[in-house]
Amino acid sequence: MSSTLAAAFGIAALFVAVLALVFAIQALRAQSGTPKTAAKLPATPQPQPQTQSQPEPQPEAKPGTVKSELRRLSKELEDARSELRETLQHLAVVRYDAYGDMGGRLSWSMALLDDKGDGVVVTSINSRNDARSYAKEVKSFESDAKLSPEEEEALETLRKEAAQPRDLPAPQ
Numbered sequence: 001m002s003s004t005l006a007a008a009f010g011i012a013a014l015f016v017a018v019l020a021l022v023f024a025i026q027a028l029r030a031q032s033g034t035p036k037t038a039a040k041l042p043a044t045p046q047p048q049p050q051t052q053s054q055p056e057p058q059p060e061a062k063p064g065t066v067k068s069e070l071r072r073l074s075k076e077l078e079d080a081r082s083e084l085r086e087t088l089q090h091l092a093v094v095r096y097d098a099y100g101d102m103g104g105r106l107s108w109s110m111a112l113l114d115d116k117g118d119g120v121v122v123t124s125i126n127s128r129n130d131a132r133s134y135a136k137e138v139k140s141f142e143s144d145a146k147l148s149p150e151e152e153e154a155l156e157t158l159r160k161e162a163a164q165p166r167d168l169p170a171p172q
Contacts, residue, residue: 084115085114085115085116086114086115086116087114088112088113088114088119088120089114089115090111090112090113090114090115090119090158090161090162091110091111091112091158092110092111092154092155092157092158092161093108093109093110093154094108094109094110094150094151094153094154094157095107095108096108096109096150098125098126098127099127099128101128106126107123107124107125107126107150108123108124108150109121109122109123109124109148109150109151109153109154110122110123110154111138111151111154111155111157111158113138113141113155113158115162116140117138117139117140117141117142117158117159117162118138118139118140119138120135120136120137120138121135121136121138121143121147121151121154121155122134122135123135123136123148123150123151136151138155141155141158141159141162143155
């Protein structure tokens with residue numbers, strides 16, 4: 001008798017699990033805005049001869065499908081990459097002793113540039129009595145203002161870094 005009761009509870013538990021799965025699927029569909037009927041992916045287009053001058057426009061995927069989400073995320077990723085190229089993200093710091101009588105290399109020059117080599121070089125020269133700071137604008141790894149050897153060294157470090165290929169995946 002107890003095995004029959006255990007089997008009945010097992011079947012009831014299975015029924016409740018299937019019912020919960022159905023409700024979860026309906027909730028996901030309602031959240032994403034897709035209809036309750038199964039959304040079918042568009043048929044794969046057959047290859048057709050086309051001229052090389054004009055690429056065939058891709059059909060717009062239905063909202064809420066995996067294909068449309070991938071396209072949306074791909075566009076967002078490309079937008080983020082293009083914005084990232086314009087941010088001041090490359091940094092090089094050169095520390096040195098500006099005056100021979102001081103130790104500790106307390107003076108420094110810092111280059112802060114974007115991917116195009118535009119940005120700023122900031123320098124702080126420290127002595128026993130005071131500290132002086134300078135900022136110089138940089139365009140394409142060059143400055144209209146005369147740069148110190150340490151500022152040039154910081155720029156050269158970033159110029160070499162920019163010449164090396166980056167390990168980012170290519171956009172698809």
